[in-house]
Amino acid sequence: MALFDKYAALAAQYRQLEQAGANPFNVKFEEVLSPTEAMLAGRRTLLLGTNNYLGLTYEPAVVAAANAASSASGSGTTGSRIANGSYGGHGRLEAALADFYGRKQAMVFSTGYQANLGIISALAGKNDHLLLDADSHASIYDASRLGYAQVTRFRHNSPEDLANRLRRLKDEPGDKIIIVEGIYSMLGDTAPLKEFAAVKREYGAYMVVDEAHSLGVLGATGRGLAEQAGVEADCDFIVGTFSKSLAGVGGFAVTDMEGAEVLRVVSRPYMFTASLPPSNIAATEAALHELRTRPELRRRLNENAHRLYRGLERLGFELGPEPSPVVSAIMPTPEAAFGLWAALLKAGLYTNVSLPPATPRGLALLRSSVSAAHSPAQIDHAIALFAEAGSSLGLLKAELAAAK
Amino acid sequence: MSDQASEIREVIFGTLQAALPQARPLSDDTHIIEDLGLDSVAVMDFVMEIEDKLDISVPLDKIAEVETLGDLVATVQRLKQAA
The missing domain is CATH 3.40.640.10 (Type I PLP-dependent aspartate aminotransferase-like (Major domain))
Structure with a gap:
């Protein structure tokens, strides 16, 4: 038995993501510009998945x-x-x-x-x-x-x-x-x-x-x-x-x-x-x-967290139980999470995909994290991109219920 | 087979059937991970149900030693007797 045979199923999934050209587990930023922006595939991308809560990386x-x-x-x-x-x-x-x-x-x-x-x-x-x-x-x-x-x-x-x-x-x-x-x-x-x-x-x-x-x-x-x-x-x-x-x-x-x-x-x-x-x-x-x-950093972070949470909630995404700087949308399947992730990235928004067994109860998540460094306009832009991609993929709650 | 062993087997098989997305034939030889496709967290969640139904504690290192449903029945029986 070859050494990596035990990982065959996982390796096949990974290869599939690579071939699709959208692998959330192998993202390469060409250049990071600020706590909220980076260059990815030659395009300026809004970062909404870096855990950079207070935005102090370039302070x-x-x-x-x-x-x-x-x-x-x-x-x-x-x-x-x-x-x-x-x-x-x-x-x-x-x-x-x-x-x-x-x-x-x-x-x-x-x-x-x-x-x-x-x-x-x-x-x-x-x-x-x-x-x-x-x-x-x-x-x-x-x-x-x-x-x-x-x-x-x-x-x-x-x-x-x-x-x-x-x-x-x-x-x-x-x-x-x-x-x-x-x-x-x-x-x-x-x-x-x-x-x-x-x-x-x-x-x-x-x-x-x-x-x-x-x-x-x-x-x-x-x-x-x-x-x-x-x-x-x-x-x-x-x-x-x-x-x-x-x-x-x-x-x-x-x-x-x-x-x-x-x-x-x-x-x-x-x-x-x-x-x-x-x-x-x-x-x-x-x-x-x-x-x-600078307690105002914490206040801004929490305002941004609420802004994103309420925005995605209004769109009809199913979210985690309470607003926090981690805002996760619960996806019906891992494939849906990959699809939404890729669509958002294509539109210039970087988020994360989280899958079982790293997630509870077998959930597939499209995970975002906000920063005090985000402007309200950046959060609103992110919500608009979620609206577009979520709707075109049929991932909003009403659409998912109708599809059942 | 003692009454207790068959009762434990019944609880384990019943809990597992309820946790699986579709009904599957189960036996003592069924491999929990290979045959049922459960990931590590799903196995721990399923064992948690069993702990509650039988009011015992199954430490994680004991779960790590379990491969088949028969192993699990034997482990749980030992723990139940010790409790």
Whole structure:
């Protein structure tokens, strides 16, 4: 049997998309022009699928900080922090994150994916229990396989179901660690965090909240859903990423727990990888400063999110349950998602396609994400393109119902 | 075969039939992924239903070891007895 035979079905689908000349999983921007525009196939394209929530990728202060740090400290660290030492910037960024969250300790990881891998795999030991929301991101599932804990899924966003599963485990030895997300990346829905926190307290469990898509988006100061829901004290660890609102790459965790420093010598995804380069660390610190001092970015982002959500809703697209910077239209089939994606791209609008098993309940999604950098006119233009393409493909709710 | 095993088999086969888009013949030898075309999330969702119907906890690493419906019946039976 040949090595790639096990992927034959997937490879055939991929080839088909390539041959059709419209493969959402292999997009090549010739040039990125700004947080909202890029050149694609020789044409100026509006970007509506980049997770660039605060639009800080071209912010002069952020870019200048990256350039200055490269000049001063070099292009890379060429090693890991435990084996080859930390640079000043690593400690400064950790202090800035701890200060922002009002927590004793922060830890920086080289990607957001590794932050989940590093925290979850280290927290849950052999006889412990991880309880994952069923719609958790792949990094959370992968983290649960990297450790040796027993893993239980509970129904998405259901505190009752979590309580039921904790009840079944109540006589089992070991710590119980609940993992939830602030905003879920596929449908843009938020967790009922207050209710989860109550269940956590009732069963004496721990709770980790991944704010990857909610940092800089939710909360009075932009710390995320835990801040908005008023339950930060119940969140033993907050995990997040630098690659969305903070416009860089990397991940972090913050905590108040005594003794958490030991994670630096037990968390393998922290220990056995190169640390972030000075440019990225400095850019992230500068972006965090922008996030903290310019609340108008968050307001604009949320206005844009509502504008797109309400616009697509009016057109008759079936959407995720609530407006957020992630706006996903639920498609009847993967083929419909590919068709709409290609039609929008042809009209000059870049979005994303999300398919099972990355999506919940086998859904095929045409996923958009908005930025504070979008102008209202750009959002309206995007809605107009959705109207045209959606109608010509028969994908609006009324048309789908009529076709049934 | 004990009563409990046949009851567990009944619950598993019934839950699975309801989850499949069209009715399929099922046996202990049916491969859950290869024969039924379920993806990893669909399998986990289906096991979640079984956990609730039998009031047990089936850890994900136990699901990873399961290939056929017969494997699943045996795994669930062990967990039910331990509960």
